[in-house]
Amino acid sequence: MTIAILYRDELREYDFGSGHPFRGDRYEIFPEFLKKMLPDAGTYVVLKSDWARDEDLRLICSQDYINFTKGYFEAASLGLSYPGIFSAYHSGDNKPQGRPGRLEEAARLMIGQAKQAVDIIQSGEYDKAFCIGGNMHHAKPSYGEGFCLYNDNAFAAKYLIDRYGLEKIIVLDTDAHQGNGTCEYFYSDPRVLFIDLHQDPRTLYPGTGFADEIGEGEGLGFTINVPMPVYAGYDSYRLVLDEIVLPVSQEFQPQIIIRNGGSDPHFADGLTSLGLPVRGFSMIGEKVRDIAELCRGKQIDFIGSGYNREALPYAWMALISGSSGFGLKLTDPFPVPQRFQTDQVLENTRGVIKQVKDNLRPFWKCFA
Ligand SMILES: [Zn+2]
Numbered sequence: 001m002t003i004a005i006l007y008r009d010e011l012r013e014y015d016f017g018s019g020h021p022f023r024g025d026r027y028e029i030f031p032e033f034l035k036k037m038l039p040d041a042g043t044y045v046v047l048k049s050d051w052a053r054d055e056d057l058r059l060i061c062s063q064d065y066i067n068f069t070k071g072y073f074e075a076a077s078l079g080l081s082y083p084g085i086f087s088a089y090h091s092g093d094n095k096p097q098g099r100p101g102r103l104e105e106a107a108r109l110m111i112g113q114a115k116q117a118v119d120i121i122q123s124g125e126y127d128k129a130f131c132i133g134g135n136m137h138h139a140k141p142s143y144g145e146g147f148c149l150y151n152d153n154a155f156a157a158k159y160l161i162d163r164y165g166l167e168k169i170i171v172l173d174t175d176a177h178q179g180n181g182t183c184e185y186f187y188s189d190p191r192v193l194f195i196d197l198h199q200d201p202r203t204l205y206p207g208t209g210f211a212d213e214i215g216e217g218e219g220l221g222f223t224i225n226v227p228m229p230v231y232a233g234y235d236s237y238r239l240v241l242d243e244i245v246l247p248v249s250q251e252f253q254p255q256i257i258i259r260n261g262g263s264d265p266h267f268a269d270g271l272t273s274l275g276l277p278v279r280g281f282s283m284i285g286e287k288v289r290d291i292a293e294l295c296r297g298k299q300i301d302f303i304g305s306g307y308n309r310e311a312l313p314y315a316w317m318a319l320i321s322g323s324s325g326f327g328l329k330l331t332d333p334f335p336v337p338q339r340f341q342t343d344q345v346l347e348n349t350r351g352v353i354k355q356v357k358d359n360l361r362p363f364w365k366c367f368a
Contacts, residue, residue: 001297003324004120006113007031007132008048013077014110014133015101016094021271021307022147024101027133033313037328044324047120052111052150059162060111060155060185065089065142069149073104091145093205107149110134110304114152115159117300121256122164127297130320135304137179137260138206146177146206152302153260154185157192160256167191170254170291172245173198174237174284175261175305176272178209178225182260188219193252195224195245197237199265199274203230211355214363221363224248226356228349233267233275234283235343241287243353247366249291256298259288259323263306263315267340268332270307275340278332281315285322292323299323310334 007027015024038044057066068089075082076096086095096103110133117129137153138146153171160166170193171186173179178198186192194215201209215223226240249257263281265274292299303319306312310333321328343349357367 001127002042003044003320004117004126004129005034005044005046005132005320006049006117006129007046008109010109011106011133013101014103014106016096016103016147017098017100019097025309026306026312029309030132030313030316033317037317038326043326047116049109049112049116051105051108052115056111056115056155057108057150059158060151061142069144070104073100073149074102076100077102089142089144093146094144094149104149106133107136110136110152111150111155114156114300114302118156118159118164121298121300122160128292128299128301128324130301130303130323133304134302135175135260135262137173137175137182138177140181140184145181148181151181151185153179153182153258156258156300157186161191166255168252168255169193170195170249170252170257171260172257172288172291173260174265176264176269176274177204177305178206179260180206180208183209183213183223186219187215187223188217190218190222193222193224193248193254195226195248197226197228197240199272200227200230204272211352212359214359221360224356224360227352228274229345229352230273231275231339231345232349233340233343233345234277234280235346236349237276237280238283239346239349240353241284244356246287246291248364249294251364251366254291254295256295256300257288257292258300258302260302262304263308263312266306266308266311266315267336268308268311268334272307275343275345277336277340278311278314278318278330281318282322282328282330285319285324289323289325
């Protein structure tokens with residue numbers, strides 16, 4: 001089946017300005033690379049989504065937050081100031097620098113993409129949709145942080161529940177940072193099984209996502225945090241996927257899988273300290289493909305992060321290729337340093353896996 005790639009040029013407006021680590025150029029680098037790597041007509045289509053309206057956004061945040069965010073970022077893109085207390089709605093890392101792009105509009109487009117992805121999969125038109133851009137997993141209900149304004153992961157899951165009545169959704173977050181926003185949205189909701197593989201929170205923003213954070217109330221046991229050791233590489237990720245993610249997914253029997261995350265677990269990423277080579281992203285894609293087979297292949301992907309310009313398109317493409325079964329043999333665009341050629345921290349990862357299973361044993365037969 002043909003896959004859908006959701007993208008349009010206006011995403012480039014998601015640019016916090018020169019000097020900020022999140023720039024819009026990633027949305028120029030990747031589409032060119034995609035055309036070069038996937039020449040086969042008929043294997044994919046690129047769809048252009050509409051911008052989300054206020055009523056869409058209200059599914060995940062308050063009108064008050066929308067008004068401030070729209071007003072502030074519109075003014076910033078014109079070089080103007082805006083009244084109101086920024087810190088009441090956003091953390092400091094969301095503050096644009098210099099002359100940013102039309103960020104709020106692009107953030108709306110990301111939610112529009114999430115909405116279209118859900119609609120085209122639920123209608124049966126496509127079984128896999130890849131939203132380029134987005135990956136806005138730090139945005140909380142009515143609070144923006146971590147370069148994120150509106151949470152597209154949360155929107156997709158809530159829209160699937162509200163509009164289509166789904167009751168079993170997996171959100172698998174493989175971004176290097178813990179998806180603290182998404183985690184908060186569904187912490188007490190057993191309809192969303194949230195599984196997050198991220199760098200040890202003692203060493204990286206947002207500093208949350210320890211193994212004992214497993215949900216609360218009715219959602220107890222439906223949040224799974226796997227804090228990966230610093231420098232965790234291919235073998236560590238594969239082991240966590242095989243030992244935790246696959247068995248728990250089989251037991252949960254999802255109706256759809258949402259996967260989130262770009263290239264920032266790559267060993268050469270500028271903001272993080274993990275150890276994945278490009279082939280590790282292919283492997284993650286292939287494992288997600290296996291999980292999606294539990295729900296007739298239904299998968300929505302959000303790909304946006306990455307702070308190494310050279311590695312970024314290779315890792316993004318590897319995620320798409322692995323998930324879609326294209327089987328592209330992608331390798332790193334530069335030599336892999338000795339210390340990342342083998343996974344040096346596999347034993348530490350085994351310890352983390354044991355800890356995660358111990359905490360979740362009361363809730364899952366597969367960990368008994
Ligand atoms: Zn990240």
